[in-house]
Amino acid sequence: MPNKILVVDGDSEIRNIAGTYLENEGFEVLKAENGEQALEIIYKNEFDLVLIETMMFGMMNWIETCMKIKQNKIMPIIFLSKKSEGLDKFQDMPSIADDYIGKPFSSKELIDVVKSKLHRYTMYSDIKNLAKNKIKVGNLTINSDIRQVFIGNDQVKLTPKEFDILELLAGNKGIIFSIEKIYERVWGDMLYKSDNTVMVHIRKIRKKIEKEPKNPIYIKTVWGVGYKI
Template sequence: MRDARILVVDDEKEIRDLIEIYLKNEGFHVLHAQDGVEALHILSQQDVDLLILDVMMPRMDGIQACLKIREAKHMPILMLSAKSQDLDKIHGLSTGADDYMTKPFNPLELVARVKSQLRRYLLLNNAKSPTQDHDEIEIGELLINTSTHEVHVGEREVKLTPTEFSILELLARHRGMVFSAERIYERVWEEPFYQSDNTVMVHVRKIREKIEENTRAPRYIKTVWGVGYKIES
């Protein structure tokens, strides 16, 4: 995980420099961009393992940039924003971000979240080695290959972010078991869950939009009201 390339996108130089100090102390290679336009240019020229993306920026903000990046890239995206309302967080995650932190933030917490996201992403990439045996989970027309991190519904390939895949794999490996949002968060993010956090709900909604024919009557990920989520056997 050391030497991973991280692109920090923020129009405030002081924040970019602060983040760089903490990331470099952990052995990461840090790239800078001051807005979404510059970030897209860098991503077209260089490989990046993780993106830290501010929401409020000139020319192209973080929301627009995230939507554009997700058309072709699947690396983890961690959003930063001065907006702390739940609706702002839901909106950010709905555009394809894997995680969301509000400003001002604790740099050590930011580093911890970066490491958590990178573990999943690098595991995903390393798992795509052709020498590994396939490990497939099949549920109806849903096929999950945990070796290559590929998902198909029938003949259609579904592109999931590393976080989305981790949630789907967790539920699929424990079919019939109900997982609360708290338990999913602590298993996937590997950090304590906070009462007001809507992160899991947003990610489950995004997964359903990708794998379900009818999100109002989901075939795979079921909601157990007041308890959590499950995939039935």
Template sequence: MYNILVCDDDKEIVNAIAIYLSKEGYNILKAYNGKEALKLIENNEIHLIILDIMMPEMDGMEVANEVRKTKSIPILMLSAKSEDYDKVAGLNNGADDYVTKPFNPIELIARVNSQIRRYTRLGTIADKEDENKNIFKTGELIINDDIKQATVEGKEIKLTPTEYNILKFLTKNKGKVYSIEQIYENVWDDEPYGADNIIAVHIRHIREKIEINPKEPKYLKVIWGIGYKIEKID
């Protein structure tokens, strides 16, 4: 039973989030401004904080700053502010994730699950398997080439052989950008052929399988007009 603190000055939003997350089996604590949130954090064992930015008395940024002084609880910011610089400011102020309003409940749940898993699972299996040359890893994305298996945050992902090869190739060379042609040459055994966008289609499919929100991917990034890459996450 994990405790999640939801803090927003809009009571209906807090309640809606509470309903969704309760169904997932979390215990929800509610706060309607920054000060209440800090008090609850003080007195309870909290595993995740969902925090609105624009609030009376004390805003989300200040709360995040305050929490970060003593605790490493994951903070997920939830805000109507959707500009890039808002997101950057939030993440710089101690947030671990940033979701814009209006949010997709499924995405929110997935992100909450992901953060909880990361926070609660200490000493991941990856640590000891790092030495295995056939295991490729970035963040929570792990590819075990021995058993031809890909997992994200512990969940196995079902991939076609081509998708698996592409993902393996990109993960092996994480952080580097490859154009469609380069991926062809490295993944296909044969010469590149006809259908120009077949790789692009595969990539989209992979993204839909491994990402929480395929439009804002965490692992498989699209650099438009240049190519694709797997983000290097330590």
């Protein structure tokens, strides 16, 4: 899917020039001539980046438009402004703008800035998503994306089933899981066999993550009920 970009400028010639440059690079482009139109389009579409001129007047000027976009969307906003005033406006509005491009601009200027900001935001989004998939309990970190476990900076080697048990308990902190429920969730078998499979796995996990396996701080036994973190 190509990145989708919104070009907001009161000058139809600028909109068309920017649109042509971007489309020639494979981007999908929509255009708006004022703030009200821009917000209406943004609410109906998902965009990856917005280019907006800083000379818009009317019921909703460019500052109000940018602030409303930032309140509802996470994406880079690039100012389009006269070369003589673009830097000043960009420096005055660091919480709104991610960069600026002076008008008139060349194809290379526009594409270089757009690609740079898209790359930065893509990396930022990837990092955020990785962070969402990390479970932390004290000094214990479980990374579900790469299925790795760390105590502090030291990696702990777990078998796939050991990892699944630890992830289940840590991802549901405070919830007690019976042996039967752990077996059902990890082994995918509702017909629990009354052997010590789960207990053996818990014991092995404790040996790997606990300083004192017989006095655990992570996986707690709730006698007669099950286990929890």
